[in-house]
Amino acid sequence: MKILLVEDDENLADVISETLLHHHYLVEHAGDGQQGLDLAELFPYDLILLDVCLPSVDGLKICKRLREQSNRTPILLMTGEYSRRSIVAGLDAGADDYLAKPIDLEELLARIRALLRRRKDQVSPVIEWGLLCLYPSKCQVTYGGDLIHLTAKEYELLELFLRNPDRIYSQSLLLDRLWSFEDTPSENAVRTQIKGLRQKLKKAGAGEMIETLYGLGYRLKTQPKQEKPLPQLAKAWAKSREKYLQRVKTLETAIVTLRSDPTARDSYTQAQREAHTLAGSLGSFGLKIATQFCRQIEDKLQHNPIPFDFLQSLLINLGQQLEVTEDSSPDSSELATDLPGPPKNIQKTPYILMISSDRTLTDTLTQAIQGQKMDTDTAFTLEQAKSAIAQSPPDLILLDLRLPQSLKFLADLNQRTPPIPVVVLSETDTFSQRLQVARLGGLGFLPHPIEPQRAIATLQKILDPSSLPLARLLVVDDDTEILDLLTHLLEPWGFILYPLHDPQQFWDTLERVKPDLLLLDIKMPHVSGIELCQIVRSDPDWGDLPILMLSAYRTPEIVQQVFLTGADDYIQKPIVAPELLARILNRLERRNFWHKLTTFMGNRRWGR
Known part of the structure; x- marks a missing residue:
């Protein structure tokens, strides 16, 4: 804030200037009335401190002159004459406030703050x-x-x-x-x-x-607006939103109780648990701002003393973020592309569009693909390809990078919703070329020239969802909303999910379900995920079962404990769908590999 101080008393001006500078105000000083008037007319100021009795031009004349010029800068008059008559004269001249000498510096600062607030129509000191x-x-x-x-x-x-x-x-x-x-x-x-x-x-x-x-x-920057859940999770959020709002109310009730009785340990534990659960769950729907509020609440609950006024502000902000209208549909530009679509249940013959000006290549591949239960079409230019995609989007594209602007076309295809899988064909088979294709969204890379059967094998691998393992997943988490979310994310991929919210029923469920993989939340009432992992690892029948741990915590101690207990992997909440899927598939593939290796070694041992 920039203040013009017009005061002929050098000693007083120095004291006022030092005080204002200490409180982060920028001060320019004028020692007489004419200099002060010139500065006020030339430069913008947030406030003018104006002595009444000045050489050249007195303060009242300066005040009248500025108001006649429609200068609305707040003016605080200072004078040694503190009478009703002088006050009326100053206010009639256009001053906003009046302060008598000797100047009380604390009062001066308070009056400056009041004038600045009044100018900005601010009623809050914050x-x-x-x-x-x-x-x-x-x-x-x-x-x-x-x-x-x-x-x-x-x-x-x-x-x-x-x-x-x-x-x-x-x-x-x-x-x-x-x-x-x-x-x-x-x-x-x-x-x-x-x-x-x-x-x-x-x-x-x-x-x-x-x-x-x-x-x-x-x-x-404009303040962040109310968030919407990820478009692909909008239905799951609509189903769970009321439950999360109820959790916020439960959290608020626990904090109110704790405020009236700081010794209420049950309320403190409940508040910590609800804040932690909300922090881990809301981010999985893409509600990053709401997650940030929850983490702030969880952190402030650990302070001594607890800042209850600030917690109340956080709770209000959290509630506002969760009040997302259920009928709000995202624009096409808002559709997220980071969540992979589930494998298609291919009932029809897959359709492949080949984009290449090399007719010999396209004819050879078309002939080789015949009899492979795949339909093909050919576009010899990118314009033809755009027209073909608009009429009937293919299930997969084979793109020849020898075409001009083909890399830009690849990048554009990756921005589609949903994106179309693309396998590229390139004469340049280098690491940098492969890296560039991967960054632009290409799912496969074929060097040219290539054997037709190898190209077909690559296309089939991408199109055929049967390579994904059909697996039973036992998920244990006391947050039923997280269980619903995981079911929504993973079932379309062919996984059979068995959600369990009560960890005390874990062993009976394990024996009954016989899962291929476990997903365990770490922090649960009665029994923790760490303890469940220890139980599984100590059993000869289940000791090799893949175990993935879920937690909103990411401290080195927690991570170390997870792996020392015998877990195979660690997934931090909020859950990022592509990462979750990749880690599950990775563990299942490793397990299948070791089973095959064990069988092979056993057969060799017994001469089979």
């Missing part, structure tokens, strides 16, 4: 942006209740952006607003201060709050 709070009275900034240590200029930058969230500030404008006329540095100083502020905000967890608009300047 400026908030999500979980970030700026306290002008204390010149402090916190994020999630934790103090962020900023330099004076970083604080001034942040306050300027927060008070003017929709305004774009160029580097030259920031120099005018945050540096005095006599102490203006180069524009590099602005970039340095912005960089330092961004780093500290990011380290505190606030992310990228300040965005760069190239050619224009800097602006505060």
Whole structure:
């Protein structure tokens, strides 16, 4: 905030300037009335501190002159004459407030804050942006209740952006607003201060709050809007949303009880459990902001004393994030592509589109594919391919990279919803070429020239879902919403899921289901996933069963305990669907490999 101080008493001006600078205000001083009037007419200020009795031009005339020019900058008059008549004269001249000398510095600061709040129509002494709070009275900034240590200029930058969230500030404008006329540095100083502020905000967890608009300047990012679940999980979320809202109410009730009685251990345990469960579950639906609020609540519950006022604010924000309308349908541009689609139940003959200008190649492959229960079509140019895809999207594309713009076409295909699997054919068989194709979304790479049977084998491998193992999965988690989510994610892939929310029924269910793989939550009431893993590993019949552990915790101690207990893998909540699927398939494939190897070695031993 930039303040113009017009005061002819040098000693008083020095005291006021030092006080204001200590509270992160930028001060420019004028020693007489004419100089003060010239500065006020030339430069923008957030507030003017104006002595009444001044050389050249007195304070009342300056005040009237500025108001006649429609200058609405707040003006605080200072004078040694504190009478009703002088107060009325000052206010009639256009002043916003009046302060008598000798100046009480605390009162001066309070009146400045009040005028600045009034100008910005702010009734709260705190400026908030999500979980970030700026306290002008204390010149402090916190994020999630934790103090962020900023330099004076970083604080001034942040306050300027927060008070003017929709305004774009160029580097030259920031120099005018945050540096005095006599102490203006180069524009590099602005970039340095912005960089330092961004780093500290990011380290505190606030992310990228300040965005760069190239050619224009800097602006505060708009606050994150209410999230929607991932489009492919919208139905599962609609089914579970009310249950999660009830969990939030349960969490709020436990915190209210704990606030009235800090010794209520049951309420404390319940609050910790609900916050932890919500943090692990909501992110699996793609609700990242809500997950962040839950983690903040879980963290603040461990503080002593517990910041109950801040917890209440977090609960309100959490509830607002979960109030997603059930009939809101995402735009096609919002559809996520990171979740792989389930294998198609192929009832019809798969349709392959070959895109190549090499007629000899396409004729050879078409002839070889005949009798393989696959239909083919050929596009000799990318324009023909686009037309064919628009009319009837193929199940798989074979793309010849010798065509111009073929890599860009591959990237465009990967952006489709749902994407079409693409196998590329390339004359350049190098690691860099394969890496580039993989990054653009290609699922297969065939060097040219190639034997037709090898090409057919690659196409069949991608098209045929029978290579995916049909497996029984026993999932143990006390969060029934997570069980529903995992069922929704994994059953379309052909897995048979057996969800179990009561770990005390684990052994009977294990014996009855005879699963091919276990998914165990770590933190559950009565029996933990770690203990269940120990029980399984100690049994001769089930000791080699693949076990994947699920947890919202990621501390080194937890991870070490997971693997020391004998688990095969660790999956952190919130669950990322592609990662979950890849880890499950990986473990099942390894188990199948070891079973085959064991059988082979046994047959060799007995001479079979």
